[in-house]
Amino acid sequence: MTTTPPxxxxxLGFRPFxxxxxxxxxxxxxxxxxxxxxxxxxxxxxxxxxWHAHEMLFGFVAAVLAGFLLTAVRNWTGxxxxxxxxxxxxxxxxxxxxxxxxxxxxxPQALVITVDVAFLPALALSLAAPILRxxxxxxxxxxxxxxxxxxxxxxxxxxITLGTTADQIALDIVLIIVVLITGRxxxxxxxxxxGQETHKRPxxxxxxxxxxxxxxxxxxxxxxxxxxxLLSFIAGLLLAVRMVGWRSLQTRKLPILWVLHxxxxxxxxxxxxxxxxxxxxxxxxxxTATHALTVGAVGTLILGMMARVSLGHTGRKLEVHRxxxxxxxxxxxxxxxxxxxxxxxxxxxxxxxxxxxVLWTAAFAVFVAVYxxxxxxxxxxxxxG
Numbered sequence: 001m002t003t004t005p006p007x008x009x010x011x012l013g014f015r016p017f018x019x020x021x022x023x024x025x026x027x028x029x030x031x032x033x034x035x036x037x038x039x040x041x042x043x044x045x046x047x048x049x050x051w052h053a054h055e056m057l058f059g060f061v062a063a064v065l066a067g068f069l070l071t072a073v074r075n076w077t078g079x080x081x082x083x084x085x086x087x088x089x090x091x092x093x094x095x096x097x098x099x100x101x102x103x104x105x106x107x108p109q110a111l112v113i114t115v116d117v118a119f120l121p122a123l124a125l126s127l128a129a130p131i132l133r134x135x136x137x138x139x140x141x142x143x144x145x146x147x148x149x150x151x152x153x154x155x156x157x158x159x160i161t162l163g164t165t166a167d168q169i170a171l172d173i174v175l176i177i178v179v180l181i182t183g184r185x186x187x188x189x190x191x192x193x194x195g196q197e198t199h200k201r202p203x204x205x206x207x208x209x210x211x212x213x214x215x216x217x218x219x220x221x222x223x224x225x226x227x228x229x230l231l232s233f234i235a236g237l238l239l240a241v242r243m244v245g246w247r248s249l250q251t252r253k254l255p256i257l258w259v260l261h262x263x264x265x266x267x268x269x270x271x272x273x274x275x276x277x278x279x280x281x282x283x284x285x286x287x288t289a290t291h292a293l294t295v296g297a298v299g300t301l302i303l304g305m306m307a308r309v310s311l312g313h314t315g316r317k318l319e320v321h322r323x324x325x326x327x328x329x330x331x332x333x334x335x336x337x338x339x340x341x342x343x344x345x346x347x348x349x350x351x352x353x354x355x356x357x358v359l360w361t362a363a364f365a366v367f368v369a370v371y372x373x374x375x376x377x378x379x380x381x382x383x384x385g
Contacts, residue, residue, distance in 0.1 A: 006084040006087075006088065007376075009375060009376050012074070013087060014306075015375045017091060021064045021067065025361075026361050029364075043104075044104050046101055056294065058149075064305075065123075068309065070127070077130040077139075082126050093115065096115055113158075116157065119150075155169070164222075179208050179209065183200075183201075190260075198247055204238060208242070211231050215228055215232055229276075233271070236270070236271035237272070239271065255325035255328055256304070256308050259303065264301065295360065310371050310374055315380045315382075316374070323370055327363045327367055327370075331359065
């Protein structure tokens with residue numbers, strides 16, 4: 001008896017999860033805007049800003065982490081990660097959780113929580129096996145970080161706070177992962193593209209990891225705001241220093257690179273703004289710093305990384321379509337609008353949020369339109385993956 005081979009979209013982790021992440025980013029944000037304008041009622045246990053923050057972190061970001069790490073760990077270790085129907089099971093679990101958080105209010109809450117919380121531990125276990133078998137010490141941190149993120153997801157459902165909200169702790173963990181990954185890939189990708197050496201600073205990377213771990217710890221201590229603000233400010237400065245020698249200006253004509261450098265610059269700026277917001281909240285609202293980190297840094301880096309990884313792992317040249325470059329620009333505008341409106345037009349906050357949301361939606365809709373055909377089809381060079 002022969003079994004039906006899985007479709008190309010299940011050939012490697014980036015394919016289903018990047019597609020799902022792009023669709024979620026392009027569909028869930030309009031739903032949130034309709035909620036803000038009183039035109040949509042959420043039918044899950046999570047309501048209002050709690051649903052929005054949860055789905056962006058544990059839905060959108062988690063899907064991108066899954067797609068990236070399932071693909072990267074295979075390269076780093078030389079060992080297989082889930083493909084085919086096991087990969088479909090992981091993607092299906094993620095998708096079911098999204099639908100339950102949107103529509104599952106009438107179902108037993110224990111069921112909704114179990115399905116949603118199960119995804120990140122399942123992903124962590126899928127990655128731990130090849131990492132441990134290959135003794136890939138450099139990447140030992142990823143499975144524990146994913147397990148920790150899964151635990152915070154449970155906290156968010158149960159309404160548990162430890163010094164700050166579960167969403168803030170989740171963002172701290174995401175920032176640690178982003179700082180680890182960008183320190184490797186941005187200078188490497190740049191050096192490979194422009195043919196000139198870029199400076200890598202492993203000691204600085206370790207210092208940044210320690211600083212962000214410190215922020216995560218201080219976030220759990222209500223009386224440690226000053227320490228959290230100071231560490232955030234120092235981390236922002238060091239991230240700016242890390243970019244020195246990355247030859248960012250030489251990427252200005254290469255959208256596939258400048259989008260990553262721009263995202264990293266937002267990472268530095270967002271942490272600087274967070275530091276200022278803690279010491280002078282009247283000067284910089286905390287929400288402004290948060291969205292500089294989420295829309296500006298995480299969103300931009302995700303869009304740029306998904307575009308590049310998808311090209312490389314489908315056997316295509318590392319050159320983005322001009323329409324995708326427009327998508328990068330739309331997201332850059334979204335980050336600017338969401339960050340600047342509280343300063344320049346505080347009386348029009350809802351309008352500014354709406355405009356930023358529309359720009360975000362358009363950027364990820366462009367990604368889906370351009371990349372869905374690539375993600376759903378076999379590699380153009382005939383190789384596996």
